[in-house]
Amino acid sequence: MNSTAGHSARSSQDALLAFLRRPDSFSEKPAAVELRQTHISLVAIAPPHVYKVKKALDLGFLDFSTIEKRRHCCEAEVRLNRRLTRDLYLAVVPISRRNGSLHFGGEGEVIDYAVKMRALPEDGFMDRRLARNAVTAAELDRVADKLSAFYRAQKPSDAVAEWGRIAKLRLSTEENFAQLECFAGTLLSRPALEAIRYFTDRFYERRAGLFERRRTGGRILDCHGDLRCEHIHFSGEEVNIFDCIEFNERFRYIDVANDLAFLAMDLDFLGRPDLSGAFVQSMASLLDDPELLALLDFYKCYRACVRAKVAAIKSAEAEVPAAEREGSRADAVRFFRLALAFAIGASKPLVLVLIGRVGTGKSTVARALGDALGWPVFSSDRTRKELAGLAPHIRGDAAARAELYRPAMTQRTYETLTSRATECAQSRGSSILDATFGKRVQRDLLREKLAAAGIRHRFVEITASDEEITARLRRREESNAEISDARLEDFARLTANYEPPVAVEEYSRIESSPDLKATATKLLKALVRLGE
Numbered sequence: 051m052n053s054t055a056g057h058s059a060r061s062s063q064d065a066l067l068a069f070l071r072r073p074d075s076f077s078e079k080p081a082a083v084e085l086r087q088t089h090i091s092l093v094a095i096a097p098p099h100v101y102k103v104k105k106a107l108d109l110g111f112l113d114f115s116t117i118e119k120r121r122h123c124c125e126a127e128v129r130l131n132r133r134l135t136r137d138l139y140l141a142v143v144p145i146s147r148r149n150g151s152l153h154f155g156g157e158g159e160v161i162d163y164a165v166k167m168r169a170l171p172e173d174g175f176m177d178r179r180l181a182r183n184a185v186t187a188a189e190l191d192r193v194a195d196k197l198s199a200f201y202r203a204q205k206p207s208d209a210v211a212e213w214g215r216i217a218k219l220r221l222s223t224e225e226n227f228a229q230l231e232c233f234a235g236t237l238l239s240r241p242a243l244e245a246i247r248y249f250t251d252r253f254y255e256r257r258a259g260l261f262e263r264r265r266t267g268g269r270i271l272d273c274h275g276d277l278r279c280e281h282i283h284f285s286g287e288e289v290n291i292f293d294c295i296e297f298n299e300r301f302r303y304i305d306v307a308n309d310l311a312f313l314a315m316d317l318d319f320l321g322r323p324d325l326s327g328a329f330v331q332s333m334a335s336l337l338d339d340p341e342l343l344a345l346l347d348f349y350k351c352y353r354a355c356v357r358a359k360v361a362a363i364k365s366a367e368a369e370v371p372a373a374e375r376e377g378s379r380a381d382a383v384r385f386f387r388l389a390l391a392f393a394i395g396a397s398k399p400l401v402l403v404l405i406g407r408v409g410t411g412k413s414t415v416a417r418a419l420g421d422a423l424g425w426p427v428f429s430s431d432r433t434r435k436e437l438a439g440l441a442p443h444i445r446g447d448a449a450a451r452a453e454l455y456r457p458a459m460t461q462r463t464y465e466t467l468t469s470r471a472t473e474c475a476q477s478r479g480s481s482i483l484d485a486t487f488g489k490r491v492q493r494d495l496l497r498e499k500l501a502a503a504g505i506r507h508r509f510v511e512i513t514a515s516d517e518e519i520t521a522r523l524r525r526r527e528e529s530n531a532e533i534s535d536a537r538l539e540d541f542a543r544l545t546a547n548y549e550p551p552v553a554v555e556e557y558s559r560i561e562s563s564p565d566l567k568a569t570a571t572k573l574l575k576a577l578v579r580l581g582e
Contacts, residue, residue: 395581
């Protein structure tokens with residue numbers, strides 16, 4: 051776009067924004083207008099109505115770049131959303147310019163279109179009700195009943211079913227990965243993105259038969275496509291499910307498991323995995339479709355990436371208020387972390403236990419994974435000093451270290467780590483334990499306690515060559531940032547006392563390297579395989 055065209059587009063956008071902000075622009079003459087922005091729309095709330103205008107964008111997966119394309123999508127939005135709503139979508143209204151001023155109606159030069167909707171009471175939106183802990187099981191059942199009736203009413207077609215082929219599914223997932231590339235290293239780590247891609251590719255390969263059964267079994271339908279909590283509204287006994295995808299049939303011609311996974315993922319994101327689990331179990335029963343449960347983590351991962359991408363795009367839009375941009379950035383990070391958790395099979399609380407000899411780099415890897423996943427890291431080195439009332443980066447003399455590392459203190463440290471991981475899991479959270487766990491009896495005791503509490507766990511031994519370990523321990527001598535007291539002088543003794551895990555213990559082994567990103571990527575891919 052040349053500078054003149056760019057200036058003209060900005061001027062038109064500014065004029066439209068000013069028009070939508072003015073109460074006197076609307077026949078309702080509201081006392082005030084609230085203007086909200088999504089990454090693709092301007093939404094003017096002018097009670098008792100809402101007017102939604104599509105931004106003049108071409109994002110690849112949608113194209114609103116011309117007025118005719120926006121009109122077509124507005125008309126499709128009204129038609130398609132009437133399937134799951136009642137008296138909500140009213141009309142498509144032109145916005146025209148006459149004598150230099152904008153107004154609703156067709157008199158003058160039509161410059162855009164708006165979808166006119168009935169305004170819904172704010173307290174009825176599902177996301178807001180969740181924030182007040184006000185969503186009941188009965189309301190969730192009504193959502194499930196409405197959706198199951200919607201799916202059952204459709205007659206599968208060969209044209210729609212074609213979108214269930216893996217080659218077609220890859221169009222969406224590969225497009226997603228291409229559009230996420232620019233956020234790698236800022237909103238998500240490169241190892242996280244590689245692990246999510248690895249998980250996606252392996253799922254296609256390992257579950258090809260399942261995808262084909264879904265395609266030929268009538269499970270690919272004309273769905274909602276954007277099924278999340280803020281698009282569900284309760285008003286008495288009435289449920290409206292609105293704002294479906296109208297701009298790209300590829301995103302709507304999908305497996306019902308894909309459609310449902312979006313809402314399940316959103317419930318997870320909003321801190322209600324209990325409702326998420328109950329909802330999908332109910333839908334599997336209502337649709338007589340137990341196989342959809344096997345696809346949930348795959349589609350949840352994809353959907354979390356989509357939400358992360360949308361939030362990331364919004365966080366970079368200059369016209370969005372700064373506070374909203376920052377909130378969108380935080381949401382993008384959280385969605386990326388959730389996608390990674392689904393990829394490694396951690397849709398339910400998981401304790402990841404990183405063990406290994408001193409100096410293998412397990413603490414550094416644990417911190418990197420904790421940041422990538424948003425999980426707390428419970429470190430034996432930090433916990434030990436905390437219990438002893440010592441500053442973390444102070445290394446005492448030989449006598450002080452002997453007292454700090456006596457067997458009773460080690461046992462107390464490991465018991466505290468176990469308690470913290472258990473408390474985290476009971477609060478529906480996952481965590482990482484970073485400790486040597488150099489004796490099999492210590493590892494067995496941890497397994498027994500976690501299993502008794504019904505907590506899922508995985509052990510990974512981080513290894514390194516003796517040469518690499520000694521090089522790291524030498525570097526510690528020159529650092530004031532180390533919490534661990536182990537130094538080169540301790541290497542032989544600690545190595546002799548370490549009991550490496552054996553096959554019967556069910557663990558994975560990852561060799562670390564000076565390249566932290568490479569080590570983290572290897573570990574995350576191993577977790578993907580363990581979660582299969």
